[in-house]
Amino acid sequence: MDERVTLALPRPGPGLKALLLVVGALGILEAIAYSYIPGGRSFFLALACSTDDVLxxxxxxxxxxxxxTRPDALGHxxxxxxxxxxLSPDLERRWGTWRFLRFVGAAMVFGFVLSMGIDAAIPGGTRALHPPIMYGAGAAIAAIAIAWSKLNAQxxxxxxxxxxxxxxQFFWVTIGFCLLGIVYPDGVxxxxxxxxxxxxxxxxxxGTxxxxxxxxxxxxxxxxxRRVGAPAIPLSPPSTKGKSNPPRRGAPLLRVVQGGADDELRKRRPPKDKRYLN
Known part of the structure; x- marks a missing residue:
């Protein structure tokens, strides 16, 4: 049966509610401070990411x-x-609140760490790959899209x-949007x-x-x-080629192998107290 994500607006879990509340509240506060409070831009700059400050x-x-988010753009x-x-409600429902929040936090951090790591690995002009002040949830959004596409391939x-x-297809659409960010870096x-x-x-x-x-x-x-000295489990079952004859055509797939349990049970005397027999 074809599964669909409908427009019924799935109910967000507690982790997603908290994340949306924090992002929304910070977006409004930073916009007010940035535009109307003298020196308010320092509030935004104290939370944004730059390579020098992290180092x-x-x-x-x-x-x-x-x-x-951009303090001068409501659209962002x-x-x-x-x-x-x-796509987050589906991930939080499958994973639970704490795993979902750890996943989003790891994506946010690793996205900026990757940009700063390029600065350290290839010094000299590499900061053209990102603005001096970095901010935004683009890495978390990309991670959520990739994780959802892996869990819902069909x-x-x-x-x-x-x-x-x-x-x-959504997996490759996400990769495509990331590539467009290289073509239009001002929007990232x-x-x-x-x-x-x-x-x-x-x-x-x-994935799970x-x-x-x-x-x-x-x-x-x-x-x-290795600690207990047990043999390693083979990645594929051992080959039985040449060790046994193939079953005859029309022969049953299962066979009954007689054991010695019946003989042992016949020799046993029934217990006097049968309350614990079953």
Missing amino acids: NGQIWRPFTAGLL LLFTLVMLYF AQVRLFFFIPVSGK PEGMLSPFGGVLVGILLG PSLLRQAYLRIKLGLLR
Whole structure:
């Protein structure tokens, strides 16, 4: 049966409600301070992300910057709220509130860390890849879209509320929008590379279980087997070629193998107290 995400506006969970409330409240406060309070721009600048400030020990900035929107553009605030809400209720329902919030926080942080990591890895002019002050939830939105598409590969969602696309197609649509951020960098206040950090987080931490957790469990199982000296589990079943004859045509798939349990039961004497027999 074809699954669809309808326009019935799914009810957000407590984690998504808190996230939308924080983003909305900060958006209004920073707009008021930025436009009407003398020196109010310092409030916005204290929460935004810049490479120099983070390297000087202000490590909270990669997280708080993901909660900010453009203080002089109402459209950016509304777009962020809608995109955070669009697919998040399904993820929070599947994962629970705390895993959903950890996922969003990891995407926000890693998006900015990726942009700043490029600065450190390739010094000299690389800050043209992002503005001096970075902010916005683009990495979190990309991560949510990627995670949802992985969990709902066969489901259908209406892009822009009228274009039907499957979850598998939505994965590549998300990648396409990230690539458009390179073509139009002025529309990406997070920096053109931050959404790709969100894509990576969505691939690694999305899914049930996630790829990162699968790798962790395999490493843990290997360490436990090495500690107790147990043989490793083969990745594929051993070949039985040449070890047994194929079943005859028309022969039953299952056979009854007689054991010695019946003989043992006949020799046993019934208990005198039969209250615990069953």
